[in-house]
Amino acid sequence: MATLLEEANGHPWESVRSALAGAEGQPHPRIAALASHLTATKRAYWTLISAAAAHAEAIPVPHPPDDAGLTRLMEWEVAAARALPESALGLMVTHSGQTVTVSDLLRLNARHTAWHAGQIAALARRERSA
Template sequence: MQAALDGIEGQPHPRVAWLTTHLSVTKREYAALIAAAAGAPTPPDDAGLSALMAWEVEAVRALTSAQLGARLTHAGADLSVADLIRLNARHTAWHAGQIAALKPRTRMA
């Protein structure tokens, strides 16, 4: 995600703002679900997208095998914490690709 965001200067495509806001909201939702199921901490309330991503890497590293296996419900589906972490990674990668595709291209003469 950071590579997709790097180099965006000036006025980005309007969809980039929507995607980054959407990711921040869903990452907070996933963190709350994981915290409730695994007894893990939640991210700081004032964390932006980059801080949320850094926080989640450290938080996931700290989870025990038992916490990773804890069950939760997301969008009507029964998942383990590990399943939701994988879903979060796929979701982030998908939107990172969309953001990268929206970056202005250098034009060659």
């Protein structure tokens, strides 16, 4: 799971980090909104994971740092995913009214990240008109 998140977050070719790097000059305003959205959703996913681990008395999973922007949060979450014990992957969480495993939520996180990386990359290529 950690590798999947690491690739969606920071792979040199197809990731949020590479898409943001392609936004030169005055980027499209939607890019900032997507980055903010990703930051909020990643923080929400990891807050659910941390609460589930605490409830199950599994190895403690720290809450995501409140003061981290998207880049630092992506680095934090890869380290947190690497530190998750295998037993934590089967814990149940409720997200958007559906009960899923932590493993399911981490895969959703990676898909969600890749989806928005593509949107950011498309917007980064658009020329801005004055």
